Amino acid sequence: MKKTRPPEAASVSDAVSRRDFLADSGRLVTAACLAGVTAGAVRLSLPDVESGRRPRARLGAPADFKMGTVTWLQEHELFVCHKAHGFAAFSSRCPHLGCTVRRTTTGFRCPCHGARFDPEGRVVSGPARRALDWFAVETGPDGQLWVDRSRATEPGSFTPLRVAAAESAG
Amino acid sequence: MSFVADVVRAARALPQNLRHDLHPGVSADDSPGSRLRRSFLYHLFPLRVTERALAPATTFGLGLVSVALFILLTVTGLLLMFYYVPTPRDAYGSMLDIDNVVTFGRLCRRLHRFGADLMVAVVLLHLVRVVAQAAYRRRELNWLIGLGLASLLVGLAFTGYLLPWDQRSYWAVRVVTELLGLLPVVGRAMQLVLVGGAEVGAATLSRFYALHVALLPLGMLGCLVWHLWRIRKDGGLAAVEVDPPTVAAWPHLVLRVSLVLLGTTALVLFVALVQDAPLAPLANPLRPENPEKAPWYFLAVQEMVSYSALTGGVVIPVLTALGFLALPFLDRADLDVGYWLGARGERRTVLVAVVASGVVLGLGTVAYLTPELGAVLEALPPWAHDVLNPAGLMLCWTALVVVGTGLRTDAVRPALRAGIGALFVGLCVFTLLGMLRGPDWGLASPWEAFRRVF
Numbered sequence: 001m002k003k004t005r006p007p008e009a010a011s012v013s014d015a016v017s018r019r020d021f022l023a024d025s026g027r028l029v030t031a032a033c034l035a036g037v038t039a040g041a042v043r044l045s046l047p048d049v050e051s052g053r054r055p056r057a058r059l060g061a062p063a064d065f066k067m068g069t070v071t072w073l074q075e076h077e078l079f080v081c082h083k084a085h086g087f088a089a090f091s092s093r094c095p096h097l098g099c100t101v102r103r104t105t106t107g108f109r110c111p112c113h114g115a116r117f118d119p120e121g122r123v124v125s126g127p128a129r130r131a132l133d134w135f136a137v138e139t140g141p142d143g144q145l146w147v148d149r150s151r152a153t154e155p156g157s158f159t160p161l162r163v164a165a166a167e168s169a170g
Numbered sequence: 171m172s173f174v175a176d177v178v179r180a181a182r183a184l185p186q187n188l189r190h191d192l193h194p195g196v197s198a199d200d201s202p203g204s205r206l207r208r209s210f211l212y213h214l215f216p217l218r219v220t221e222r223a224l225a226p227a228t229t230f231g232l233g234l235v236s237v238a239l240f241i242l243l244t245v246t247g248l249l250l251m252f253y254y255v256p257t258p259r260d261a262y263g264s265m266l267d268i269d270n271v272v273t274f275g276r277l278c279r280r281l282h283r284f285g286a287d288l289m290v291a292v293v294l295l296h297l298v299r300v301v302a303q304a305a306y307r308r309r310e311l312n313w314l315i316g317l318g319l320a321s322l323l324v325g326l327a328f329t330g331y332l333l334p335w336d337q338r339s340y341w342a343v344r345v346v347t348e349l350l351g352l353l354p355v356v357g358r359a360m361q362l363v364l365v366g367g368a369e370v371g372a373a374t375l376s377r378f379y380a381l382h383v384a385l386l387p388l389g390m391l392g393c394l395v396w397h398l399w400r401i402r403k404d405g406g407l408a409a410v411e412v413d414p415p416t417v418a419a420w421p422h423l424v425l426r427v428s429l430v431l432l433g434t435t436a437l438v439l440f441v442a443l444v445q446d447a448p449l450a451p452l453a454n455p456l457r458p459e460n461p462e463k464a465p466w467y468f469l470a471v472q473e474m475v476s477y478s479a480l481t482g483g484v485v486i487p488v489l490t491a492l493g494f495l496a497l498p499f500l501d502r503a504d505l506d507v508g509y510w511l512g513a514r515g516e517r518r519t520v521l522v523a524v525v526a527s528g529v530v531l532g533l534g535t536v537a538y539l540t541p542e543l544g545a546v547l548e549a550l551p552p553w554a555h556d557v558l559n560p561a562g563l564m565l566c567w568t569a570l571v572v573v574g575t576g577l578r579t580d581a582v583r584p585a586l587r588a589g590i591g592a593l594f595v596g597l598c599v600f601t602l603l604g605m606l607r608g609p610d611w612g613l614a615s616p617w618e619a620f621r622r623v624f
């Protein structure tokens with residue numbers, strides 16, 4: 001069918017009618033309100049205060065950790081290792097998906113999906129793609145051993161502590 | 171004294187009046203049709219249904235069984251809420267109370283647990299039925315609503331799993347929320363919203379409880395009503411015939427629906443009477459059980475995640491979801507809609523693809539587990555581990571099957587069906603393997619694995 005509408009009528013119908021304008025405005029406002037409420041609800045669900053642990057924590061007196069041992073500190077989820085060349089602390093959380101690893105005769109093993117680590121926490125086999133997390137260890141002004149989780153260190157890097165060496169030697 | 175007479179007359183007529191006033195839809199001389207039209211419950215049904223829709227082998231009543239289970243789960247869930255306390259301190263104790271102190275508590279908990287297990291299985295089969303009959307054709311919206319129902323169901327199964335606060339629930343949730351964090355872009359936010367803090371704890375339990383008893387069930391109820399309404403709007407079950415023979419919905423459909431509801435309830439009740447619902451020891455945030463196993467419907471994912479968190483936990487689930495979303499928009503053929511697996515030639519192609527998948531994926535997985543190949547793979551750089559494993563093999567093989575079948579048959583539908591078949595075969599292999607996993611995620615003999623379960 002051919003269009004028979006005169007040109008001026010076409011231009012009039014191109015203009016938005018009052019009814020359509022109001023209806024569209026209404027829809028727009030409704031959509032904007034819904035979007036705003038949704039965004040607010042999502043924001044509310046994101047927790048502002050995270051009850052996590054502090055990065056620095058006191059592990060105990062250096063003498064508590066005997067030379068040549070690896071001690072598991074449950075409440076810190078850390079292994080503390082004392083060797084001739086110093087102290088080290090690394091996480092007992094599996095870097096795969098966060099289960100707690102266990103000690104075995106050859107290192108560590110995770111019960112959740114079978115990741116295996118050597119005695120210094122490097123991946124031997126399984127789904128973990130990186131070693132257990134190592135953190136810096138230092139002595140505080142109180143002479144106690146502290147861990148600083150904000151400072152990651154390489155697996156196998158021990159902090160030589162003279163106090164500790166003297167104590168455990170004596 | 172007419173007051174007394176009025177009261178006596180009203181009292182005498184009470185039974186009859188109650189029947190008439192409270193149940194206006196039904197009277198003895200009503201025709202079946204008007205009964206359907208005037209009663210609220212029955213007006214869910216159409217007046218007439220096709221004979222084919224009533225034949226058991228058309229749907230196996232799978233959607234209906236899902237509806238029955240939804241009702242059962244709602245009722246038993248509400249009853250459990252009377253005793254369950256959603257805090258880390260009291261949750262486990264209240265589970266013990268429900269099992270050992272509350273009259274009928276143990277039965278109610280078993281009904282809820284086994285009803286949920288069955289619903290996951292039945293909804294999966296319902297989805298398979300819809301795919302195998304191409305019943306999503308010209309029902310694109312209802313297919314998407316169905317996928318929404320499926321994701322709500324997964325959400326309900328997962329949030330419900332945490333509530334007992336036993337070892338299994340605690341560690342399953344810790345692992346899965348960690349996995350969510352790996353999703354690109356939205357992962358970290360989703361993890362925070364679910365966990366409600368840095369660690370799985372009281373905030374997590376509150377959130378899971380709210381999701382499990384309110385948000386997700388309400389969402390499911392809404393989607394369910396929409397899903398059922400869409401079936402009628404789409405003109406009943408998918409079929410190719412133009413004017414198929416029909417019968418009156420009353421009594422044929424109503425009777426069958428009642429039987430399915432009753433049968434489903436009876437089945438779950440039977441299982442609940444003979445089998446105990448599991449409860450592991452109290453959650454210990456410092457020490458996972460060994461092995462820590464997911465429920466059966468998540469075992470395939472757990473197995474894949476034990477090869478690679480990225481491939482098995484993120485890439486494959488996301489691609490599968492996208493594939494299912496796209497399905498009715500890729501397959502546009504009207505041929506054989508509503509019939510099991512269509513033409514005979516196509517059936518053979520799909521069957522061959524499924525059998526070949528079983529062989530390839532089974533052998534590939536066994537090869538991966540041999541120490542010889544293990545030693546070779548271990549020497550490779552870390553990124554290679556994410557690709558060169560049975561989950562990666564399944565992904566590549568499925569892609570190959572889709573392209574290969576598509577080129578061979580020069581049609582979209584058999585290609586998609588063969589691909590879905592390959593995917594299911596792979597997931598079955600991984601589920602079986604997951605069942606065999608023992609302490610330290612090592613493989614146990616089938617007999618040992620069986621003994622652990624029962």
Ligand code: HEM
Pocket residue numbers: 229231232233234236237240293296297300305306309312313314315316317319320323394397401406407408
């Ligand atoms: C809570 C879960 C679900 C319930 C309770 C449910 C319920 C039902 C019911 C009662 C029917 C009627 C036919 C039958 O019994 O098979 C049906 C049909 C249908 N369902 Fe579902 N469903 C669910 C999930 C799904 C899922 C996951 C999908 C797929 C993504 C889906 C897609 C469809 C489609 C396309 C139809 C129409 C089939 C046809 O026309 O033949 N549904 N559903």
Ligand code: FES
Pocket residue numbers: 094095096097098099110111112113114115126127128
């Ligand atoms: S969480 Fe340790 S292997 Fe998965």
